[in-house]
Amino acid sequence: MSKILLKIDGKEIEAEEGMTLLEAARDGGIEIPALCHHEKLEPYGACRICTVEAEKNGRSKLVVSCVYPVEKGLNVTTRSEKIDRVRKTILELLLSHAPDSEKLLELAAEYGANKDRFEKEPSFCVHCGLCVRYCAEIKGKFAVGFINRGSRREINFLPELAAAECWKCKECFPLCPTSALQAAFVFTEAQFSETPAFETDSGNKY
């Protein structure tokens, strides 16, 4: 693998060929917010919150850092008025679904996003796909997936597979940025089993 030199926020960064801008930035100690990214998973490019500006030959464009490959001589900016506006709008759109998500609220404070800007539609899930992709790519079980498309899209556990696999795994739970997943899982499990799905620390059975 050959080394690629580029600049991120004015800092010279040496990256491996094939790396994404997000990986290169994080390696260099520069933090870029991301919701659908996970280092163990294939880059997905869905939440768009990791949008940065990349300049080459005097031409600057908005690119999504979790999927954009490093290029020699690229000059990357991770914060600007334009970038902040994009991130703020994305957060406002997502907060209409998950107004209490700690992760989203934290970022909202950073980018000045108003969680009440759009009419609430509390579905909790922000469709980052972390659970779906983790289950498929890491576990190879495909017990949770997307159903439907567009604004009707939802995550859903496949009852037969979930009943057999999810009990002992639950590794996707902590990945969820809005805690929607547990609810969906319990819902599915409750339909299939007389026994409680799991117990909370305080001993409540669900």
Added chain:
Amino acid sequence: MPRINSPDELEKVRNEILSQKDANKPCISICAGTGCLACGAAEVIAAFKEEINKQGLEADVDTKGTGCPGFCERGPIVVIYPEEICYLQVKPEDAPEIIAQTIKEKKVLERLLYLDPSTNESATRESDIPFYNNQERLIISNNIKIDSKSIEDYLAIGGYSALAKVLFQMTPEQVLEEVGKTNLRGRGGGGFPAALKWEGSRNAPDPEKYVIVNADEGDPGAFMDRALLEGNPHLILEGLMIGAYTIGAREGYIYVRQEYPLAVENVNIAIRHAEEYGLLGNNILGSGFDFTVEVHQGAGAFVCGESSALMTALEGKTGEPRPKYIRSNIRGLWEKPTVLNNVETWANVPLILNNGADWFNSYGTDRSKGTKIFSLVGKINNTGLVEIPMGMALRDIIYKVGGGIPENKKFKAVQTGGPSGGCLPDSMLDLEVSFDELTAAGSMMGSGGMIVMDEDTCMVDVARYFLDFLTDESCGKCVPCREGVKQMLKILTNITKGRGKEGDLELLEELGEVVKDISLCALGQTAPNPFLSTLKYFREEYEAHIEDKRCPALYCKELISYYIDPEKCQACMACLKKCPSDAIIGGKKTIHIIDQDKCTKCNTCLDVCPPRFKAVSKISGEPVPPPIPEEERTITRGNKEK
């Protein structure tokens, strides 16, 4: 069918086919495209065959089910050769008379000819009809000359000669150079130069490469790719094979939407026939070039017309786009270099190689060469497919080819580029239609949808309609498209329902910009266009909806009321009887009044009020006048007496 093993044998077969054809033998060509079939073309074909049998003329007259010639407004279309007499809106019961008069007596049936509404003169041949003779029909004109299911017909008009020429007389580099000279740009919407795309794939190191025909035509009201693929499938195959030879691919796919059953059927027949003749498969024409092609049916998602989503779907996954920072001609289907072009782009390729780049470049503008097929629909007299040279003015397309707006209504806007294109007003009618000019005007070429709108169209509602379509068709993967477009739709819907408020337009503009800037694929990136272009050219309509709660086009139901003018009402009972919600009060000799609480705004009263009275009207942005007192509603002896 004999296998053809060399270009010489191809010419021999072609000559044999031609020698069996008698140019003077009458042939009745009936459009068997989807549009005409829907108008009863199958019954017309059956009626002709029956009549020919009945009269024992089987040996003297041929019949042929052809591809779509484009004049869908007047289907089923029948063209009689050798005279090329063109009959429109032919019914099965016309068949005996056509056989008796036109075939046997060589007499033209005046009543079935095109009648020019401006001159009142009839046109006998296709080429005499303004709809046709203002076009430049390089590609689509062949549709009516051939039986869509016959490879022999395609060979008879010179089919596969470009392929033979390429395989035996040209290197891939020479093909690239020739196509490159024409700057043939992608007809699917992007307008990317085909030769550049091909060159990228050709130079990619991976030896395994693919070519794809994108026939997932999803724009509402667009059907030019359907007409080509079902009407002249061999032309598309030939173009595809030339592309494959050029980039070094041995496998190709035709991704066609399931909603096009006839196209699927005809292209599958074409593939089978081509294989039988040795024009597909191993060692094509003895050249050593191997190529196979497979038809894949889409499952009805609009987004699968987007190249990366199409490839993902072909791989058997959910049809969602993927980031294209590395272009698909380098890493496409199964991560292999893949050239994907639209049906119409492939259709141009054999023409270019047969006639040369200079010939092709004699059509079009500086940066957009050749012709473009549009489906001209909406409020237009001549609905159908039109092929025009690039650079023709919108005005000429709408008025010369399209025959203008029905009922002498006023033109308001033309929407080009499909659902994510833009609406252009009458001040833009002199715009020359080409890739860059349309984009500069805030619209786009798209794949060739052209929807004409008249004065009764509400532009806010048009934007709402297209955003509704795009919200429905968004795959849901990326946030700006899934959530942003949906929020835009909510705001627009509120505006059309009279719930618009100050700040809505600014919020829409802000959302539009984010959606445009950072959506994953072209569907999202262009989704705000219907709003942005209507705002650019029709801002006053938005303001009227928001500020005055008024719909200037009198279209948005929540913003209009129906009113019967007591001075004009003759108490004829027509509206009273037809009103489905019993909202009209009145009676014989009693002036009618609309009960606004009961009225569902179905427009029936306006439709049925006799034109000589014109008593019903629509009101928007102002209160409905109070009903006149009951004692003043009586009419005596047809004259109103108060």
